Amino acid sequence: MINDTIVAPATALVKQAVAIIRLSGPDAYQLINKVFSKQVEKKQNQITFGYIKDDSKVIDQVLIMSFVAPHSFTGEDVIEINCHGGVLVTTQIISLLIKKGARFANPGEFSQRAFLNNKINLIQAEAINDLVNATNETSLKFAMNNLQNSNLHLIKKYRDQLLDIIANIEVNIDYPEYDGVGDVSAEELTEKLVSLKAEITRIIKLSKIGKIINDGINVLILGEPNVGKSSLLNALMQEEKAIVSNEAGTTRDIVEGKINLGPLTLNIIDTAGIRETVNEIEKIGISKAKNEISRADLVLIVIDSSRELSLDTKELLTLTADKQRIIVFNKIDLIDPTKLVLENFKNERIALISTINNNIETLVNQIMESYHFEELTKDDSLVLANLNQISLLEKVENFIKNAYNNIVNNYPVDIVNVDLHSAWYLLGDLIGENYDDNLLNTMFSKYCLGK
Template sequence: MILKFNDTIVAPATKLAKQAISIIRLSGPEAFEIVNKIIKKPLQVNNSQQLRKIYEDDQLIDEALLITFVETKSFTGEFVVEINCHGGILLANKILALLIKNGARMALNGEFSQRAFMNGKIDLLQAEGINNLIESRNNLAIKINALNATGSNNQNILKIKENLIDVISKIQTTIDYPEYDDIEGLSPAELAESLAKTKSEVEKIIEVSQRVLKINDGINTLILGEPNVGKSSLLNALLNEDKAIVTDIKGTTRDIIEGQINFDNFSLNLIDTAGIRKTTNKIEKIGIEKSLKLIDTADLILLVVDSLLINQEIYQKIQNKQHIVVVNKAKSLSDTVKTQAKKEYNNIVFINAIDADIEELLQKIKQIWANDDILQAETTIITNIDNIGSLKRAAASLDTAIVNLNSQIGIDIVMVDLYESLNTINTMLGIVDTDEEVINNTFRKYCLGK
């Protein structure tokens, strides 16, 4: 349903800075009329590019390219004018002030996207995709979030929703209109089979989406090890900067130091920790305790060791986590020794962090987190942990409905779980009127009342 807002909003679409071009966007019922008040030649009310001179009190202040959109053709679903003016900070602010003086209101944060959603131009998943696209930190994240922003990646969710509505409509029809006894696929076994296929699609989305969370948020990567093995040197080499202090004094790093490195298909959130050893120093001891606690929340652990002197106590603590044993100061190790070490440890690499010789480690990390197959999965990708949780609840409701159908439990009980699943998916999309959708589908597909 298209909603009508009674005011017109304005905001810079680009950062106000000294640059060649700044873009100022208006959206609302009076967008054209307000702009016409600061130009001499009125805008044509169509979708086009129009060159106009801008005036303040009959004094020329700029010549700008205005891009106009008529309601349904715009991003917000309203009349929109985008003013491409010259990019001086003072000039852009002056034009903004003129537009506000003539009737526009400064937009709130996110209000253009909010209006697009309220006017049915985008759903909540697309709105989230737009935000994630802006925040993307690697190339794969850009590709995924672009699909979500345009709605191209939501088709499987919409298909799942359509299947649910169809099953609910069939059941509701037989309950309310028992004379309609010729509808196919209404036996408990057929309904259970249909719902099982739908549940399988939901689970595929959950599986892929959980992997993608790490692409958008970054892989929490813990650099762990004893003092003076080269953890801080490794952090600096990965970041290509001197972020951590490197000395020969044990216990130099006493707190958490963080950084980030972006690859093509993923990002690492790097955490350099205090060296783990027995100590009586209270401050260092607190840092060590923090380091050990971070093991539980890490997605990847780089256990840095000095020339194959692997602390087995630390090694045992990370066995159930994704990890790489990083042998630093490996110049002196022979090929024979390295080959033998690779037989003993599955994930082991050899580096010289102080010389920034870490290519073997980088290749191993890329191998583990390549993610090359994600875009070939041809399924919807959800990039919000709350929405993934919603899909898990929807799958659980579907599973309960299937079990109840197979157990010949009353159909009214099954309907409760089906509506629960449908409502959960609609909430993700920002749709509130589930009953209306079911009613519309019932009449459209099953010709009630002809």
């Protein structure tokens, strides 16, 4: 039972034109009427102009927006104070409300109350935080889809399918003497489970891609010295981020940059040129470059179009064989592109560029095509860009897989039902029908103050 009233700034405590202070809880109206120059009636969705006062002292001229439970974001009585955006003014109003009986809110506590009051589910709650922290158009789309709750029906559909299977099995367990009542064959069970698992697997796959896009794609630039790696970094960043020189081995450490490329955020990593060397410092840089391969989401192998393919480049192609990659032929301005030999790269993504001419459009297009935007950004696609949510769905997938294997191996149906019950319960966890208070507190503590 929530019985206290919380207050916090809903906008950052910085110098700005207007600041918003949010007050939520059973005493919201009582508290505002202790400090406001007019009586705020408990009527739904009204705006009142007046002054915040500490006894006879006027603190600020404000607009009061008032909401009556349950018709508010938190599901409680809510007052939002639109005051002038000075840091001092904002903190004085908050301090005054705390003095009158409010409690300063914890980070994310307004969203937590909205969840506890059944105004939003856990997927929507996570979407609020994702929306605030979105760094590109795609992550914004994911968050908005989930916030609008347009795809919650998928989770409910999967739970209903599982419940239907569980019910059929339980009828057979409880009433074995009634043939045909709720009877479902092993063949029908496996068919339903295969179909359900395929849908769950698809969402997991899309969600993992979505998670990468949400966090920013780690793009690693690899190649021999003087193939144009640093020039490529600068062209993508549109600034002189890395030193460019005709001298081989200029880059000896990791150089990083972050850019928004339309719907994508790229975390670009430029590395030392890969070659045999006796220079100890350069060796360290080359070792660091190879170590970066494991954490890269996408590798750009940069090759000088005007040179023969070297043993060092062939080694890089071997080292990155299991990574998502694009073969980037730079300095295309120095040769006739039609004479470029590409026989060794038949099944590869290839981009022909000229960094000196800032001609990298084919590479940008290849990067875009590496991610399934059409499928990811459909309004009815469920993309869970949160590790905990993806982990829960992977557990659901495993329980369904176990149930399938047990049926195929002729295990008793009551053993099959144990896994199905677990999968059904975890889908409830995903939308917050079952939750642990400690996990809930940890989750919302990551939110902004006032959210």
